[in-house]
Every structure is written in structure tokens, then in C-alpha cells.
Amino acid sequence: MGARSLSNDAATYLPNAEDRRQLIDIKEALSQITQETADTAFDDMSNDKDFPVATLKVPGSPARPLTPELADALLQVADQLARGRAVFVAPYDTVLTTQDAADFLGVSRPTLVKMLENGAIPFKRIGRHRRVLLADLQQYMSNRHRENMNMFDDLAADMDPRATLDNPLVS
Template sequence: MSHHDLSERTIFPPEDSVLRQLEEFIESVPVAELRSPEGRSTPIPDEVYEILGEVVEALSRGQAITVAPHDQTLTTQEAADLLGISRPTLVKLLERGEIPYTQPGRHRRVKLADVLSFRHQSREAAERGLDELVEISEGADLYRDDVTSTRLRR
């Protein structure tokens, strides 16, 4: 196995039959080990095995996978794409200080770790907001068990 530098790398899905075989293996084997061509082996930690399963699952859906170290920096467009928002919306978040950035020249750069942290915090805040909304709705008796059909019968 060659050692790659720690830059971003994108992997595209291999052929379907190979993925199906790998997916079936990962689903049926709870613990795995890595074996070298010389026959040496070492167990694969659960966290790494779980990630491998997620990678295989995404590839089998036809999605490409990008592996990048957390200190990787992104352009504003890459960060916006990762968050699923427009670049102008991301720039507003940067200018409000919600996501740290650097600007070594004319262009802003954002750390992948900071973007992932923002995404995680945003999702947690959204979940808390939805939980509160459900609680308020239940308290106001806005959930009804007696649904009335409005469909016309002919």
C-alpha cells in the first residue's frame, strides 16, 4: 500500500458486482482484520470498520467519496457545497463570525474541521428547535387523533 500525502482524495464507485460482494461481506462479518501480501495481519478497529461500511454503502448508491484530513482548507464554494447552501449565504455566515476563516490573499479559506463543526452545531440546534415545537404543539393540543377524511367519494 502506498502512503499518500494528506491532501483531499476523491474515490469513484467501482463496478457493481465488486461492491455487492464487499457490502455482503461487511454486513455478515462483525470484526475484520487487515492482511498484508506477506501474510501479516492486524485487527481493524471498530471505528475504521464502521467507516469502511459507510463508504461501501455510499459507493453502492453511486456516490463518490472524498477523504480529506480535518486540517484541510476549503474554498468558499467547496464549504458551501458541503453545507448545502449557496456561496453568498456562506459568505454571510463568515462575515458574521459564525464560521472562522482566513484570507491569505483575495480569497477566503475555511478549515474543513470548522465547517463540519458548524454543520454539527446547526443540526443539533435544528433538532432542539423541532423538539420544542413538538412539545409546544402537544401542549396546545394541536396534534389530533381524530383525522377527518376530506376526500370526495364518487
């Protein structure tokens, strides 16, 4: 279900039809874990001698405790895979080539290079090659989203709904 991409530490997981049914069950089980831990005082429960700890058991390795944060992350991954969507997992400090960064943003490599050279996204040169941090790409995407939302808010504030004759909201 996983395919390597970008670096040795990253993987893209693509669900197949057989896995989707199991993922839906996992998603439901994980949602109960996160809801139960949110509904109860974790500190009070952990003081109990027989405190039950949810664990993650993978064949061939010891059981590991499943923290609420990890359960939430797994819930989000299971949810997306159950919907048939690919999930990309990579460390936050992953260094990308310009082609990988362009693919991540959904733009062409020449467009990305122009963005890098204009200073829109920080990068480092290694020899004659440019390298981009995944964290910087995510920051750029977040900033662009915020700018777009502000632009839409400004447009909406300038618009007078009564100025349009075909507006169904105005009677």
C-alpha cells in the same frame, strides 16, 4: 472510481454499475469481520499464537492489518458506494476555498461569505482570500443540526394534538 477535488489529499469516489456488485460483496465481508470482532474478546484472541488477523491486500503493496475501526470505516464507504452514492474522503484538517466550502454546505459563495463575516463559521485570511477548515464546516453543520432538532422539539412540546380537529391520532 476516484476524482480529485478540494485538495491533493482529498478524493471523491463515484461508483459505477460494475463496481456496485463487488462493493456489495465487500460490504457483506466487512460486516462479518466487524461483527465477529465485536462478538469475541479481542484481547483473548490476540494472545493466541495463531491469532488470525484480517488484512487488506492491494495489488503492488504489502498486506496491512485491518483493525476493527478501519473495517468499520470501509464498511460505511462500501455501503454508500453500493447504494450508488458518492463518498468524499479528506483529512479532517483540510483547508477549503470559499467556493469549495460553499459547495460542501450546499449554499452559494456569497451566502457563505456572509456567514463567515457574521462569525457563524471561523476562517482565516490569506492575503485577500478567505480559507475555511473542513473541521469548522463539520462543526457548523453539527451545531445547526442540533439547533434545528431543539427547535423541532420545542415546537412539538408546544403543540397540543387535541387542538387540531383533523388529527388522526386523537379519537
